[in-house]
Amino acid sequence: MTDKYRKVAYYPGCALEGTGHAYNRSTKEVGKALGLELVELKNWNCCGAMEVKNIDPKLQTFLSARNLKIAEDMGFETVMAPCNGCYHNLKKAEHDLAHDPASQQVVDRLSAKAGQTAYQPGHVTTIHALDWIRDAIGTEGLRARVRNSLRGLKIANYYGCMYTRPRHIFPEKDKGPGSESTSKPHFMDDLLEAAGAENVEYPLKTACCGGAHTLSDSDTSTRLVLNLLTTAEACGADVIATECPTCHSGLEMHQARAEKVFGKKTQVKILYFTQLIGMALGLSARRVGVHENFSDSRELLRARGLG
Amino acid sequence: MPIHEQSLIRPENLVRQDKLTIDGVDVSGDWSTFIETRVVTDYNEAMQDEIAALPGGEYIHRCWQCGSCTNSCTVNAINPDFNPRYWIYLIRLGMEEELLRDKDIIWQCVSCNKCTYACPRDVVPEGVMKATAHWLELKGHTRPSTATVFDEVFSDQVFATGRIEEGRLMRGFFARTGQSLTQEWLVGMIRGLVSRLPVGLLMRLGLAAVLHPRTGGWGRTRQAIADYVAEQDASRRTALHLPPAPEARR
Numbered sequence: 001m002t003d004k005y006r007k008v009a010y011y012p013g014c015a016l017e018g019t020g021h022a023y024n025r026s027t028k029e030v031g032k033a034l035g036l037e038l039v040e041l042k043n044w045n046c047c048g049a050m051e052v053k054n055i056d057p058k059l060q061t062f063l064s065a066r067n068l069k070i071a072e073d074m075g076f077e078t079v080m081a082p083c084n085g086c087y088h089n090l091k092k093a094e095h096d097l098a099h100d101p102a103s104q105q106v107v108d109r110l111s112a113k114a115g116q117t118a119y120q121p122g123h124v125t126t127i128h129a130l131d132w133i134r135d136a137i138g139t140e141g142l143r144a145r146v147r148n149s150l151r152g153l154k155i156a157n158y159y160g161c162m163y164t165r166p167r168h169i170f171p172e173k174d175k176g177p178g179s180e181s182t183s184k185p186h187f188m189d190d191l192l193e194a195a196g197a198e199n200v201e202y203p204l205k206t207a208c209c210g211g212a213h214t215l216s217d218s219d220t221s222t223r224l225v226l227n228l229l230t231t232a233e234a235c236g237a238d239v240i241a242t243e244c245p246t247c248h249s250g251l252e253m254h255q256a257r258a259e260k261v262f263g264k265k266t267q268v269k270i271l272y273f274t275q276l277i278g279m280a281l282g283l284s285a286r287r288v289g290v291h292e293n294f295s296d297s298r299e300l301l302r303a304r305g306l307g
Numbered sequence: 308m309p310i311h312e313q314s315l316i317r318p319e320n321l322v323r324q325d326k327l328t329i330d331g332v333d334v335s336g337d338w339s340t341f342i343e344t345r346v347v348t349d350y351n352e353a354m355q356d357e358i359a360a361l362p363g364g365e366y367i368h369r370c371w372q373c374g375s376c377t378n379s380c381t382v383n384a385i386n387p388d389f390n391p392r393y394w395i396y397l398i399r400l401g402m403e404e405e406l407l408r409d410k411d412i413i414w415q416c417v418s419c420n421k422c423t424y425a426c427p428r429d430v431v432p433e434g435v436m437k438a439t440a441h442w443l444e445l446k447g448h449t450r451p452s453t454a455t456v457f458d459e460v461f462s463d464q465v466f467a468t469g470r471i472e473e474g475r476l477m478r479g480f481f482a483r484t485g486q487s488l489t490q491e492w493l494v495g496m497i498r499g500l501v502s503r504l505p506v507g508l509l510m511r512l513g514l515a516a517v518l519h520p521r522t523g524g525w526g527r528t529r530q531a532i533a534d535y536v537a538e539q540d541a542s543r544r545t546a547l548h549l550p551p552a553p554e555a556r557r
Contacts, residue, residue, distance in 0.1 A: 014471035017520060045469035045522040050418055051461035054437055054454075056539050057362050059532065063465070066528075106535070113531035165420035166431075182424070208381040208419035215480060216453035217415055223385050224417070253493075260492035291503045 005136035008127070009076035010038035011067055013086040013245075014046050020083065020245025022289030026274035027082050027129055029288055033281045034145070036136050038080065041070045047081075047089040050212045050246075058106040064093035065107050068126070069119035082129035082274070084244035088162035088169070090126040095169040097121040128163065129274065130187040130243055131180075139194040147282035149196030153304055155276070156202035156237035156268075157188045158228065160247040164206055182206075188243055188273050195280035200235040204228055211246040214253065222262060225254035229266040238300060241273045248272060252294035269297035279306045315405075316342055351403040353548070358398055358442050360546035363434025370395045376422035376432040382415055389415060391422055391432045394439060406439075407448060414440040414452035445547055456483050466532045469522025 016024035031038050044067050046052075048060030068090060071079040081087040096103040098121040111118035127135075133142065164170065164182035173180045180187050185206065189199045209228060210221030228251065232240050242248040251270045258264045271293065278288035285291070285307050290298060301307045320343045326335050358364040370392075377383050377392040389412055397406045416436035423433045443449045451459075460479040464471055481487065522528075544551060 014473070014520075018471075018473035043523045045525070045528075046465040046471050048465065049461065049471070051458040052465060053362075054441075054458040055462045056536065057434075059535065062532075110528075110531045110535060113534070114528040116528075161419040161421075164424075166423040208417055208421070210381075210417050212418045213415070213454055213457075215477070216457040216484075217417075220382065220385065220415060220417065224381065257492045296503070 001138045001141070002135050004078060005036065005080075005127070005132055007037040007039065008132065009071040009074060009079040009124075010040045011044055011047075011071070011079050011081045011086055011090070012040065013044075013081060013083045014049070015083055015085070015245035015249075019249040022292040023082055023245050023248065023272045023274060025292070026272055026278050026288035029283055030133065030274050030278045030281065033278065033283060034133065034137050034142075036132070039074065039076070041067060041079070042074065044070060047086045049085050049089070058096075058103050059110075060089060061093045061096050061103045062107050062110045064089040065097060065119040066111075066116070068093065068124045069111075069117065071124045072119065076124065078125050078127055080127050080129060080132045082243070083246070084128075084160055084162035085246055087126060087128045091169045093119075094121055094124075094126060095171075128187075128243070130191065133191060133277070134187050139190050142191060142277070143194040146195055146280045148280055148306060150192065150276060150280050150304075150306070151196045151198075153197045153276075153306075154200050154236050154238045155192055155197045156200050156232040156235055156240045157185075157192065157205060157273075158202070158232075158240050158242055158247065158251075159185045159188065159205050160211070160242075160244050161206065161208050162244065188241060192241060192273060192276060195277050197276065197280075200232075200237045202232060202235050202237065204231050209247050209250040209254075211244075211250045214246075214250050218254075218257065221250060222254045222257050225251055226258045226262065226264055226266070229255055229258070229268055230264075232268045233266060237268055239269045239271050239276070239297065241271060241276055243273050249294070255295065269300055270295040271297055320345060347402060347404075349404055350401040352401050354401050354403055354406075354442075355398050357547050358435070358438050361438035361441050361445075361543060363431065363436075364438030364442075365434070366428075366430050367395060367398060367435050367438075369428040370399065370430045371428055372396060373427060375425040375427065376430070379421040379425040381417055381419045381421060386412065386415075388412060391416075391436060395430070395432065395435060398435075398439065407443075410443050410449050413443065414449075414454050416440070442547070445543070445549065453484050456480065466529060466536070468520070469525040469528070470520050472520055 012024050028038060045063060047067060048063040052063060053060040081090055097107065108118045164185055167182045170182065173182050193199055207228060208224055210224040214221045240251060248270060255266055275288040275290055279285060285298060285301050290301065298307060322341045322343055323339055325339060327339065355367060359367050372392060374392045377390050380389065380391060382389040388409060394406060413436060416433060418433055420433050423431050426432055440452065444451050444455060457480050460483060461476060464476060541551065
């Protein structure tokens with residue numbers, strides 16, 4: 001546990017202003033409920049997501065580094081990004097700038113042309129919303145604050161690709177007990193368990209939802225998502241907990257698409273882990289934006305006394 | 308773990324002969340199946356270097372063909388023809404014609420990075436897949452894939468405004484790929500959501516679509532990016548021995 005996460009810079013990213021609106025809302029509400037302060041980056045820009053690197057990877061590094069520089073200029077040592085894509089790209093920029101002089105050169109050159117000071121590695125640490133809650137409050141701290149336990153709710157924890165791969169951009173992971181694992185991540189499991197939920201053994205925690213091609217190769221994405229959904233159901237899950245807006249909306253969209261296009265209906269509900277933790281802390285379903293999800297889980301939550 | 312092999316002996320190269328006499332000996336029924344003689348004369352010796360010159364392809368030379376990439380591959384699990392190890396093998400040997408047999412699926416890599424995670428040689432197979440897909444497009448072997456169109460529509464919006472507004476992104480992508488925005492499954496999903504959303508939020512989302520969120524003070528950054536993209540495009544065309552683009556891409 002650390003006090004340095006009591007007040008951190010907040011990088012919501014583009015998705016959280018659109019389809020991931022409920023993640024943005026629930027993250028902020030959970031922060032408020034836990035007494036953690038988030039200060040949004042001023043004039044942030046897109047991190048490059050999964051697309052700009054295919055035009056040019058160093059351009060993606062520049063876009064991500066620009067946000068790290070903003071955090072530094074605002075006086076922060078830590079920036080929290082709830083979106084796996086943003087989190088991944090900021091981490092990757094930090095890694096590339098520290099290890100690849102050619103990347104730093106491009107960032108220096110583009111920053112100078114744009115009239116900005118270039119970011120130098122080592123000044124800002126990027127954390128995920130999972131690190132934020134876990135390290136600022138701790139699982140025991142969270143357990144002590146639970147007012148409306150998630151008892152009886154069976155959850156499959158789904159982390160996706162960008163939170164753990166590739167391993168080398170996450171130097172703090174795989175460091176033994178207490179650190180996050182890249183092969184079998186557990187930070188979300190730990191938090192939801194503390195919130196009272198029953199985590200099911202889900203073998204596809206870090207499988208891919210096809211989010212990169214969710215629109216450009218929809219059939220592949222639908223097949224991948226359908227596998228995630230049916231496996232979660234086979235494991236006995238009521239809910240798939242997510243920690244990435246791209247995975248989350250991918251699961252929701254392709255759950256609907258699998259039903260309409262493939263004729264395969266699945267019942268499992270999809271909720272952001274921050275929505276689940278918010279409700280465990282006593283916030284209403286509406287307060288954490290459950291009605292903003294495409295996947296309508298209101299009935300299930302009401303039945304479990306969480307509505 | 309299964310080893311996903313790819314055989315170079317295809318059905319059309321197998322010849323069956325029911326009646327066969329060799330040197331006066333009747334071998335019918337015993338030696339009826341033969342593999343057609345196959346001589347490869349059209350090696351493309353530049354292919355590996357060209358793909359290595361594109362972003363992501365830099366480390367292809369490190370590969371020692373262990374097959375960890377294909378074993379861990381998300382797309383291979385649903386389409387056995389998607390075989391990164393095999394493609395890297397072909398590229399390194401310069402077997403262009405063999406590679407072109409799979410030209411229409413290479414772009415389907417979903418960038419899950421399981422291969423990059425598993426690779427013991429740091430080849431970054433995910434990057435090699437992207438570089439190969441771009442090589443196929445730049446060389447004119449394939450039209451730009453829907454994924455490339457999406458990357459371009461997405462990146463153009465980021466370069467222009469600093470941010471992504473999803474509604475505009477989807478409209479742009481569907482327009483460029485000639486798809487209807489009113490696909491049944493999409494409409495059904497949005498209708499369900501709209502019936503639950505409060506009016507205030509709907510208005511906010513609607514306003515975002517009209518006003519387009521943008522990053523303040525982006526003007527000089529936009530110009531710096533545009534210059535860089537043009538410079539990189541030109542240097543890649545040179546590396547691929549292509550003439551300068553007839554017009555700037557953007």
